[in-house]
Amino acid sequence: MQNVMITGASRGIGLEFVRQYDADGWRIFACCRTPGQADELNDIAASSNGRVTVHQLDVDQDASVAALKAELGDVPLDVLLNNAGIMGQRNAARGGIDYDAWGEAMVTNVMGPMRMVEAFADNVAASSQKKLITISSRMGSIGETKADNSIVYRSSKAAVNMVMKIVANDLGSQGVIATSFHPGWVRTDMGGSAADISAEESAGGIRHVIAGLSAADNGGFRNYDGEIIQW
Numbered sequence: 001m002q003n004v005m006i007t008g009a010s011r012g013i014g015l016e017f018v019r020q021y022d023a024d025g026w027r028i029f030a031c032c033r034t035p036g037q038a039d040e041l042n043d044i045a046a047s048s049n050g051r052v053t054v055h056q057l058d059v060d061q062d063a064s065v066a067a068l069k070a071e072l073g074d075v076p077l078d079v080l081l082n083n084a085g086i087m088g089q090r091n092a093a094r095g096g097i098d099y100d101a102w103g104e105a106m107v108t109n110v111m112g113p114m115r116m117v118e119a120f121a122d123n124v125a126a127s128s129q130k131k132l133i134t135i136s137s138r139m140g141s142i143g144e145t146k147a148d149n150s151i152v153y154r155s156s157k158a159a160v161n162m163v164m165k166i167v168a169n170d171l172g173s174q175g176v177i178a179t180s181f182h183p184g185w186v187r188t189d190m191g192g193s194a195a196d197i198s199a200e201e202s203a204g205g206i207r208h209v210i211a212g213l214s215a216a217d218n219g220g221f222r223n224y225d226g227e228i229i230q231w
């Protein structure tokens with residue numbers, strides 16, 4: 001059986017990853033900030049015969065990540081999916097920057113994935129697939145950006161892409177495949193109802209691409225449909 005750990009599994013794309021890996025029979029460590037309120041996630045876990053377990057995790061908090069590591073020990077993780085993320089401040093532009101919100105975005109979107117890497121890199125390296133995935137955003141592509149706003153979210157996703165590149169260089173010799181993904185513009189609480197694609201299509205596409213990743217893909221940045229995105 002393959003193991004996957006998913007952060008931000010309470011709703012949106014993260015919850016959809018849980019649904020789809022569950023349907024494929026994976027062992028899932030589904031992490032969320034407030035398990036007591038994650039009704040849909042708890043329902044999936046309840047009907048999984050213990051294959052899907054729900055774990056409290058706030059990626060902003062050292063103690064929360066450390067507690068999860070202590071709980072899970074050396075369990076191999078074929079796929080670690082850093083999915084949890086926040087917008088911080090929508091449409092942040094010169095003249096109206098909320099610096100507290102910017103700080104929160106950096107803590108969750110940049111330091112959160114790194115905290116998870118520090119705690120669980122050995123678990124990924126000990127697995128058979130060794131895939132370390134962060135859900136970033138095309139909005140973090142410096143090469144593509146023509147925008148003059150959304151500096152809070154864009155800069156956090158550009159920064160986490162650099163984190164992932166360094167992690168790829170660091171862990172590649174252990175066979176780890178570290179990849180950033182753009183999930184598309186997805187109809188979730190974050191993406192809104194006017195977005196292009198469903199969470200089902202996004203998670204399905206990313207899962208398909210993850211399944212085909214090989215060592216040559218370490219350190220890449222992909223769209224949910226597999227397209228390579230420029231940094």
Ligand SMILES: NC(=O)c1ccc[n+]([C@@H]2O[C@H](COP(=O)([O-])OP(=O)(O)OC[C@H]3O[C@@H](n4cnc5c(N)ncnc54)[C@H](OP(=O)(O)O)[C@@H]3O)[C@@H](O)[C@H]2O)c1
Nearest residue numbers: 008010012013033058059084085137185186188189190191
């Ligand atoms: N939707 C899009 O169009 C889009 C586009 C590009 C990239 N993305 C990225 O895709 C990922 C998932 O987005 P989404 O659309 O599914 O967003 P969402 O519907 O807003 O869900 C965000 C998830 O992240 C969790 N989360 C937030 N802060 C957390 C923290 N400190 N610790 C643990 N969990 C935390 C939330 O938990 P709670 O329920 O506890 O709040 C929730 O489960 C994010 O990284 C986002 O930046 C989304």
